[in-house]
Amino acid sequence: MRNLETLHRNQLPNVTDLDPLALDAHKTIAYEHPKVLATILRDQVQLSIWKRTLPLCLTTWLNNLPTHQLPNLRILARHSELKEQLERALDHCEMPEGPMRRIFVTDIGELVSHFAAIVDDDYVDIRLETVTHNSCWKFHRDYVEARLLTTYLGPATEWVQPDYSDRALLEQMKYSGPIERMKTHHVSIFKGSCLGTDSGVVHRSPPIAGTGQTRVLLCLNKQTATSPAPTE
Secondary structure: OOOHHHOOHHHOOOHHHOOOOOOOOOOEEEEOOHHHHHHHHOOOOOEEEEOOOOOHHHHHHHHHOOHHHOOOEEEEEEHHHHHHHHHHHHHHOOOOOOHHHHHHHHHHHHHHHHHHHHHOOOEEEEEEEEEOOOOOOOOEOOOOOEEEEEEEEOOOOEEOOHHHHHHHHHHHHHOOOOOEEOOOOOEEEEEOHHHOOOOOOOEEOOOOOOOOOOEEEEEEEEOOOOOOOOOO
16 A cells, blocks of 8 residues: 655645744644645645634535435545536435535535545545444544545534553543543544554544434545445
8 A cells, every 4th residue: 555655746835835833742733724634645744634614604504404405425526527427316315405515515526626635536435424323433543544524514523642642542431631632614534544553533523322412424545445335
């Protein structure tokens, strides 16, 4: 499996070209521009975070949709073919058409384009799901090279700093140490355990069972043997 560090080496923004305070002692870098996502290709970065905001009207629209009209889908697609496939999948989910859905689809397309360029793969495995329970609530490292996550609705991904990784993995729900929390709409790329022993940020989906909260989560991965077949 190719090391991410070998990809687009000459096209990457230097960490020092961003905010000199952005790279913290825990190998996390956060910035208000999408170029920060590409810094995940550098050895010293384990987690890159694009601190962004989306129109409040999109969040309001998603929040007002009945749960059965929120997306639950997984497709494998090239960026050039994504819009048609995503629209078809959202029709199947009964998500209503209109300006808010167009904003939603456009944003997903832009994130797929960013991710495909970073991992240097024509195809992207796209999972868009609605969660009302404790999905992926256990602290874990992803068994991937890199994974993009963003939450469109509800509480976002939680993670722990490296000093607390072993404790969180051992204690799970009993863990009471420091927890970092992504913000809704922020975009993150986590390195995973496929890059080496102890590589990858320990994280989890926030436990929400019994709270009445709903999450809409986008997860992007490189194509693997477990990916769905490309849609014709």
